[in-house]
Amino acid sequence: MAKLIQDPQIAQRMGIEARRHFNINKDANVMLDIDSSFTFIEANRFGGPIPNSLANLTQLNKFLVFSNSLTGPIPSWLGNFSKLVELNFADNHLNGSVPALFSNLTNLKVLYLGNNSLSGVVEFQMFQKLQNLKELGLASNNLEFVTERFPNIMDATVPQFRILYLHSCNLKEFPYFLRNQTKLERLEMRGNNIHGEVPNWLWNISKETLTLVDITDNFLSGELPVVIPWVNMRCLRLSNNSFRGPLPIPPPSLLEYGATNNKFTGEISPLLCNMNSLLYLDVSKNNLSGTLPQCLGNFSDGLMLLLLGSNSFHGMMPQSFNNRSNLRMIDVSHNQLQGQLPRALANCVMLEYLVLSNNQFSDVFPIWLGTLPELKLLAMRHNGFNGVIGHTRTNIDFPKLRILDLSYNNFTGAIPPLFPNIIVNMSTYMQAEVRYVVTTVYVTRSVPLSITIAIKGLELYYSKIQEGLAAIDFSSNKFEGKIPEFIGNLTELRSLNISNNILTGSIPSSLGNLRKLESLDLSRNKLSGQIPQQLTQLTFLGTFDVSHNNLTGPIPQGTQLTSLNSTSYEGNLGLCGDPLPNKCGEAPQRPPSTEEDNGSGSTGMVEFDLKFVLAGIGSGFVVGVVLADVVITRRQELFLRVVGMVRLMIWKSGSIPASFSNLINLEILYLHSNNLSGVVEFQMFEKQQNLYQLQLSWNNFEFVTESNMMNATVRQFTILGLSSCNLKEFPYFLRNQTKLEQLDMARNQIHGEVPNWMWNISKETLVLLDISGNLFSGELPAVIPWVNLNGLRSLVPKLLKQAASRSTETERE
Incomplete structure (x- = not known):
């Protein structure tokens, strides 16, 4: 903790100087310490370059300006x-190279430059003179760290x-200087380009002191020692390599063991159950086999994550889980468990996520899991679960369930009411956080739940799932x-799949409430009757x-239901109308009457609609209109529910009349799925400042926008x-959009990046x-920035490939 400056005039002068040079706002924290000389400067929310006016503060022994917005090069x-004893510029936006003159800072003990945009070659020889240097952080820049690989570094x-x-x-190899390290506590080398086997000498360094080793996301191969030799190890991360052979046995002190996505073989040794302090175990996506040690259920009361999926385990799950369990996430999917x-x-x-999919379990539905107060996801697809699912204590059982996947089993009877309707934070992800301390440093590891679920007709692998995703899959x-x-x-539902069952009766109109x-997906059942008009509200x-x-x-007609492929309706001989080839031979039906339509005033509403239909036919259109500004003398309360909404649905061909630009109160305009043609200039809609929903998809338009349109x-x-609108580029006006929820620009002619x-x-x-x-063409961001995105098409395959081997990790140091 910094001491406060005793001389208020100096403090004020330096504070003003810092604000002037760093473009700092009045709320930023500036802390200057003086003790016969300035000892350090600490700040947050500083921006701009490091000012040259600080060059005369040569008596500083600590310069800490991390986690700010500093730009430009590091001054020579x-x-x-x-x-200087400690220099910390981590987590800024600095660029350029690491100054060679840093080799003169012989008193330096701590140097952190990580998480910037520094570039160039950094030779380890730069630090050989710094015999006091104990902590070095160069991570997550564009640097190439070069070390000498010959024994003249003594x-x-x-x-x-x-x-x-x-x-x-x-890095292309393990730095040779590491072989001389005897006091290392933390060694982080993930995300480099190191190929081949781990050198034998690495297992002999710092045996008594190493507590964290991270070599994930490299290209390492070969077998590892049967027993890890670092006796005080707390965290061992080996994931996303190509290691083979038996799974190494770490020391009992271990808190985190990550070995996912390798080629380890053989059985899990019961000796792993000696790690009675373990919080995190991930050995998924390997070639492990045999039965699971029964001790895995209760060997560590603190265990939060037990991830065993995508291996070849057989036999039964561990049968013993005690009531002191802290388990948040269990994944045993893609094995042969029975x-x-x-x-x-x-x-x-405390269990939140239970993934049992793609095994050979044979059991009734575990209704007794409904007592778990935190369970959010239950995935049981592709197993042999069977029988009638009994009744639950409504609103008591499964109180937080968000995703329920029972597909591809043998359940019978009626669809059970297992799903609550709850509203959650859309901006957060389903994840478990593991926190612990390693050598006085807090480590927070956020592990997102990843799962394969069927949504929108495809089986998709989700590397991260938003809390707001509510999905039911009872198919097959x-x-x-x-x-x-x-x-x-269940108004929060995003996906409902009850296909391939033996369901009968009509489609409930109440599904229209699921906005x-x-x-x-209701396909492959024995449903009868008509498709409810209420589904057009979705x-x-x-x-x-x-x-x-x-x-x-x-x-x-006139809704997104007609924009779908005809295969969505095939196998129903009695259906007619677009997009099917067999037409109904009559004008589109108006929506079925509701209870509020009955009684006085309903006739007047019919007359109102008919007048507009007849007027539309005379001008080449068939138009259904609901106007908010029309004075209605009967059944006013019904119209008040749709005040401010104007929907125009056109079912014939032609162009959009230029007079539409006069509809200045228009808020919603749906013209999609017709045969409309001609050039549509975006300027047509400039006057309609209330317009917030615009659907022009699936016509023969050429949609033209101006590149000089201003935000105002x-x-x-x-x-x-705007799908199938003959777009040649991304409309320029999109760059000013801050409230978009759905953007459809599929099937256009947009080229380039x-x-x-x-x-x-x-x-x-x-x-x-x-x-x-x-x-x-081109590359996409490593992380998609839309935090509430639930549907992403065209980008999905590439993004999933990029994300499949990643887990989110944040470490506070």
């Missing part, structure tokens, strides 16, 4: 600060480090009876499938449908993006 005059000439942060330093589920899982009251079972009405109350639904719907049922009547003249859209500004639009609001069917 810092090489004159011969009394033990006496190499500093004895305590901490080395060398991750993402473009038998019944352990009833002792009910003791895991033997559920029978009617679709229960309670499903219409957030993006995917609805404006977020991207996938809809009712094929292979016994449905009849017209498909509701462009309204803020929430929904934009996605512009950088595109990744900055509507970061907090965008939930669905479709840019499939274009001609894009």
Whole structure:
């Protein structure tokens, strides 16, 4: 902790100087310490370059300006600060090279330059003179860290480090100087380009002191020692390499063991159960086999993550889980586990994620898991679970369940009411956090849940899942009876799949209440009756499938239901209307009447609609209109519910009349899925400052925008449908959008790279993006910035490939 400056005049002068040079605002924390000389400067939220006016503070012994917004190069005059003991510029935006004059700072003990944009070659010889240097951090820059690989670097000439942060330093091999290290505590070398086997000498360094070793995300291979020799190890990270042979046995002191995505073989040794302090165990995505040691259920009361998926384990799950368990996440998917589920899982009251998919379990539905107060995800797909699912204590069991996947089992009977309707924070992800201390440093490891679930007609691997994703998949079972009405109350649902069952009866109109639904699959059942008009209210719907049922009547027209492929409706001989080839031979049906339509005033409303239909026919259109500004003298309360909404649905051909620009009160305009043609200039909509939903997709338009449109003249859209609009580039007006929720630009003719500004639009609001069917090239961001995104098309395969081997990790040091 810094001492406060005793002389208020000096403090004021230095504070003003710092603010003037660092462009600091009045809320920033500036701390200057003086003790016969200035000892250090510490600040946060500083911006701009490091000012040259500080070059005369050569008596500084600590210069700490980390986690700010500093830009520009590191000034070479810092090489004159011969009394510096600690220099920390980490987590800024500095660029340029590391000054060679740093080799003059012979009193330096701590040097942190990580997480900047520094570049160039850094030779280890620069630090050979710094015999007092104990902590070195160069990670996550664009540096190439070069070391000499010959024995002329003698033990006496190499500093004895305590901490080395060398991750993402473009290393091609293990630095030779490491073989002389005897006091290392933390060695981080993840995300480099190191190939081949780990050299034998590495296992002999700092045997008594090493507590954390991270060599994940390299290209390492070969077998590792049967027993890890570092006796005080707390954290061992080996993931995302190609190690083979038996899984190494760490010391009992271990807290975190990550070995996912390698080629380890053989059984898990029961000796792993000696790690009675373990918090995190991830050995998924290997070639491990045999039975699971029964001790894995309760060998460590503190264990939070038990990740064993994607191996070849057989036999039964561990049967013993005690009531002191802290387990948050259990994943045993993609193995050959058999038998019944352990009833002792009910003791895991902290459990949030249970993934049992793709095994050979044979059991009834574990209704007893409903008592777990924190359970958010239960995935049981592709197993032999069977029987009728019994009734639960409604609103008590499964109180926080968000994702329930029972697909590809043998469940029978009626669809059970297992799912609560709860509202959660959309901006957070389903993840478990493991926190512990290593050599006085707090380590926080955030591990996102990853899972394969069927959404929008595809089985997709999700490396991260938002808390707001609510999904039910009961497909490919033997559920029978009617679709229960309670499903219409689950208004937070994003995906519902009950396909390939034996369901009968009609599609409940209450499904129209699921306004957030993006995917609805009712195919391959025995449903009958008409498709409810209420389903046209599902404006977020991207996938809809009712094929292979016994449905009849017209498909509701003028909505996204008609923009789908005809395969969504095939196998229903009684259906007619677009997009099917068999037409109904009659005008589109108006929505079915509701209870509020009955009684006085309903006739007047019919007359009102008919007048507009007849007027539309006379001008070449068939138009259904609901106007908020029309004075209605009867049943006013019904119209008040749609005040401010104007929907125009056009079912014939032609162009958009230029007079539409006069509809200055227009808020919603849907013209998609017609045969409209001609040039549509975005300027047409400049006057309509209230317009927030615009759907022009699936016509023969050529949509033209101006590149000089200013922010003030462009309204803020929430929904934009511009698919199949002959776009040649990303519309320039998009760069000013901050409230977009859905953006559909699929099947256009956009070439080249996605512009950088595109990744900055509507970061907090965008939930669905479709840019499939274009001609894009170039690289995409490593992390997609839209925090609430639930649907991403065209980008999905590449992004998943990039993300498959990553887990999110934050370390506070």
